[in-house]
Amino acid sequence: MSTPQNRYDFAVIEEKWRDRWLAGKTWQVEADGSRKKYYVLEMFPYPSGRIHMGHVRNYTIGDVVARYRRMCGDNVIHPMGWDAFGMPAENAAIKHGTHPAKWTFENIDYMRGQLQRLGLSYDWDRELATCDPKYYRWEQLFFLKMLNKGLAYRKLTTVNWCETCQTVLANEQVINGACWRCDQAVTPRQMQGWFLKITAYAEELLAGCDRLPGWPEKVLTMQRNWIGKSTGAELEFSIEGSDDKLTIFTTRPDTVFGATFMSVAPEHPLVAELSRGSERETEINDFVQRTQAARRRLAAGEEPPKEGIFTGGYCLNPFTGARLPIYAANFVLMEYGTGAVMAVPAHDQRDFEFARQYDLPVVPVVHPDGEKLDGATMTAAHEGPGVLADSGDFSGLDHEAAKAAITARAEELGVGRSRITYRLRDWGISRQRYWGAPIPIIHCEKCGVQPVPEEQLPVVLPTDVNFDQAGKSPLHILESFINTACPACGGAARRETDTMDTFMESSWYFARYTCPDSHDAPLHKPAADYWLPVDQYIGGVEHAILHLLYSRFFTKVLRDLGYLSIDEPFTNLLTQGMVIKDGAKMSKSKGNVVDPNELIEQYGADTVRLFSLFAAPPERDLEWNHQGVEGAFRFLSRIHRFVLDNREMLRAAGEELPADLGEADRTLHRKTHQTIRKVSQDIDNSFQFNTAISAVMELSNTLFSLNAAQADKQPQPAVNRQAVQTMLTLLFPMVPHLCAELWEELGQAEALDRQGWPQFDPEAAKEEEITVVVQVRGKVRGRLQVTPGTPEEQLKEMALADDKVQSFVGDTPVRKIIVVPDKLVNIVI
Template sequence: MGHVRNYSIGDVVARYKRMRGYNVLHPMGWDAFGLPAENAAQKNNSHPATWTYANIDYMREQLRQLGLSYDWQREIATCNPGYFRWEQLFFIEMWEKGIIYQKVTTVNWCESCQTVLANEQVIEGCCWRCDQPVMPRKMNGWFFKITDYAEELLADLEKLTGWPEKVVTMQRNWIGKSTGLTCDFPVDGRDEKISIFTTRPDTIFGVTFMSIAAEHPLLDALLPGGENEDEIRKFIDQIITEKQRKSNEEEPEKKGIFTGRYCINPFNGKKIPLYIANFVLMEYGTGAVMAVPAHDERDFEFARKYGLDIIPVIMPEGMTLIGESLDQAYTGPGTLANSGDFTGLPSEEAKGRIIAHAVDHGFGAPHVTYRLRDWGISRQRYWGAPIPMIHCDSCGVQPVPREQLPVVLPEDVDSGNSRCDPLHQRPSFYTTTCPVCNGPARRETDTMDTFVESSWYFARYTCPRLTEAPIDRDKASHWLPVDQYIGGVEHAILHLLYSRFFTKVLRDLGYLTIDEPFTNLLTQGMVIKDGSKMSKSKGNVVDPHDLVAEYGADTVRLFSLFAAPPEKDLEWNAQGVEGASRFINRIYRFVENNSQSLTNTPSPGQVLSEADRNLHRRTHQTIRRVTENIENNFHFNTAISAVMELFNVLSNATEKEKRNTVDPYYVKEAMNTVLLLLSPMIPHFCSEMWERLERGSIETVSWPQWDAEAAAEERLTIVVQVNGKVRSRLEAPADIEDRPLIDMALTDDNVARFISGKEVKKTIVVKKKLVNIVI
């Protein structure tokens, strides 16, 4: 049902835009590689390719039943070699441009899925797919240098005015730009130096200890031979495991252990202890932090816990801080104290002077850092796009020759244990020859993260059958960027950030001419049942196939669009489905009962009755309301509600006792309007009804236009308030001026009871809505 909702929203937009005269590209394809498909295939004793294509066939049929107006000639599947061959070409070109590298690093390892996860795929310490705890592991892997684009990714967020602010904020925070000072703290009595990054160089004279991440590689050099090495190693293992299992937002209890080593503050020569601390992240800055407990909350908490010095060096205006008496850190601006030659400077000015001092003396430099880390794309499973590289003992790492692309997945079974054996267990796959020396070599056995496939598919939609190149630049320039993108907010970091990065890479490689992939973004809410998101694991799934079989596709579409605004979660409600069905059947019965009069094409009468004017006015008001609801915010629920109100007016106006009082022309106008306005939402039904009434296809009819004069109200209901409380309602001409309206309000009997004997201080008129009398 989540898919039904998402795709119904997109289909309404596509159909509506076509009716408005636009050329519309509305494609569909299948993001079909990755662990979900492989795990499901194994569970069902099937090969991933067999399982995947069978599910594609099943779901395609469901989408067709829903009447989704896709251009199926553009259909793509990311597991098709005709698609991922171009991805492998991009990989080679990115390698040649220096955007890809390989290194040994500590990775997020999911034992359940037997694969590496990117940082973005670890949710609260667990795998994004199977919810099992993630553990650290050292491994050689391939990385995309997304950090090379960090500044552009951040700056271009300003261009995304059609995106929800919350998504822009999430991306800005994930990129996490910080400016400040990098500075080297020598390790006392040794050659090593610990490099730190700080955004608060004005506090550097207040450093009383150093904090270092448990994963920091320098510890391997500093710990051997020291006291309590075994205890420290156990602490490190414990901290690393705990970090993997906590979310980024969760603040852990401060823990640390003294390494037995000291550092020297290069600004004042003071010797300060070096601690391993659980709140220091290897992923941020340098993996080490200068600790200033007087001016940082985490450092303050840690120092209090372990009895470390607290030295204030920033004094707020009119105050003198004393370390022993502080009950919390002071993190605001002020004047420097206890800071050598910089004492007395305002903190903001001191930052620049202190950085300059570090540069002059050769132990520091200004620096910009980002929270964003490079994207680790190596996966150790079978069902993915093979990485097109070859390892040769003599020639090193070499790309697969372009003419040998695509590198396809093997279908043989080497070990006899599984039809999904990872590639490193398949000698017939990895045994090859070096393209440079022709000597024996080993093919890369990692496959690419499935998010690589979903980072550029929108460009391939513009030329899906092109065989000479991945993208037709002219066609891509015509259609891209995507005008309207629809997807869940859960993609805010993963898919959307990666797609933005890939768009910029493909631009730099010469394939695209755009900087950003998606102009407007709608993040639809989830479908909720029994208090939680519909999912197979929770056993609360409703199969759209069953609903379509019972009620028809249009009822399912109408319910999903009517039950909530698209950006809000939709609470599943079986009664709501029944209600949608009843409404469609009401229209059906109306057309059946009035088919003879509705199929005629009368001309309007010379003189409009009051009933004619009311129905004609409501028809054009509804066209305006529905158009504005779709154009402004895609609030299909209020658009459908407006059509329901029009249909109620139409039904009331044509009741037996009133039938002869309404001109058939305006009845037909209203009925046709109902069908046209609903046709993007319930296309099968409206098409069928239109064919009965007009003997033609509704697909060729334009979106109706409203007549502003016809939609104008002749009489308005004006609310009258006294001191902000509603005391009466007035019927007034639509063109009434403020002064006569105020006089009407002041002389109204209901109002007079509340203002009698009181002084009227002022009157406020909100045009065409209300009068507020202040007494």
């Protein structure tokens, strides 16, 4: 019978073990070449002030992996830090009259306490914050190294501008035409900015997608599509009345004889040039502005209804001499290829729809085998294979052969060349914000753009700043920061006031974790070589073409600069699902947030951890269910009560099992080893923590029910002890505080976190008897109780000898007997 003293006081238990683990630095780890390493990492958080249930789920998943791998004998590194630069801190400073640094570090302190309260097994000695000059000084060094290698450069460009945040956004940070941070509409703006040449690694980034089998295919597909490799030809069309050329890229040079007009992006410089001074200039300008505004409102991958406008200009087909009208079309993108498309409506569906809408010619030049297409009667473009016709010397060629032949002829004529293009564009890293790492550049009127000498790093972000309510960066007017000396001539010069995109910090933090105390270099190569790559990375799929792509790029750059030896940063990637409540993702704006602090106060950290793991597989969305939380608490309470109520019996029991096992002993012993097998498989193979927990629940039910039987039918103490110890060991990665406490209650001298993962005995896990179904004419007519692995011939004999089966077979000849081992005997008569 449970006593008040045996009540599950989770608050006392969790505080005791949290303090013990932190004081003893239980999870501190060092590189050890004699041991197999395992690096598990969750994407580090922005210190917004409070963790949410998404954080709880993400970090609990990682913690289970870390604890499990330690118990398997690996040397596990499991670090945590803070992605601490960014707009929210600046917005908070403006709103509350505080400083971003004060707001950030107060949040870090609070959130660190929350994570520690969850019992997450981090090596806190490796903690870092990206807003610390000791961290971003090395990021500034990387920038200078990239500048020296031509991988960083400055140019005038049209950028995505967020008026609310007063900053430039990378293409990847514009979601459905809006800022990814504040959700306000983005507008184009021309300005000077700094870029990283990620396109120099486009082919390696693309090829690397095929060498990441541990990544979800959906993430790899998103990256492949974002890189967007296309193989084709670049062709030059003379502009009528001008010495200029209009260069286009096409993947279908075989269709050049069927081109009937030219489509260019509304932003293409030629549009303004051709319309300038014409009577339609205003109409064309209005079309361009309207198209740009409409594009920014489109969802990712969405296309607008086809629309265009004639610019008044013509170009000449280099193969036929035909005059092709030049249209500005809203479906042509300036960032793809050259921003101009050779329109062949007979063989491209978008061109076909556009041509029909604006009454433009459709000229088929690639016909399917045995068929003759008629442009006047075609109802859709033929985009498939075929043979060329009406294509001069190339008529009669297969379309693939024609691609190579026409490209070669273009090269001979000096009007084209073969080319590979990518959708990927260079990474714009300039941000017109304060709370970021300063770009280490000095502008001198005499010497031009000058890098800050390496020995002067870090360029420290000044803290003596004031914010106005308009939200503009104070760096632009802070003379004490701006005014400096030119490192080349010594004369008066001005610092760069743009700061770096915060994705710069998160693109290499995982490497810095391996050597956070390295003072003379950004990375200690022996440590980085030992720990990297990350074996298991965990985070949201929303970072597929932001952080994950940038981290792959950064890793390759650091490799080429000599800092790293790896090609890829993350061997395996788990993208966990969202936490859903009331049919929507938990968010403050929807008013459906559940505060983890309140749950921990009411039920304890172990219950919150258990629920977040049990409610759904990690890669799927977790539907919030308060009854599920209560159920998890009841389950843990039953385990606690059983162990304490039977503490004396369990402590007195020996570790060795008795030789004479009764029926209850055999049942519990078998279930114990079956559970070890199931839980090990579920964690090792697919991180299916929900089914692993379910298996432990089944073991506990068997344990409880057998011990509720009459005394002479209960398992012996040693068998009970083995089952309880196994249950605690298997649950320890999920609910560490309670399991550690109950392990100690069993009188164990060595802490549970130092125990190895249990191994199952295949013989012990075998069922003593199983049921094999016997069918006659497809209907169940009998059941056989047999030992697993009974030979097929023996099963046939037993089935035919069964009285019930015989009553249905009788004297009817048996045509054949089909045996599914350990499951089924099917008698065909």
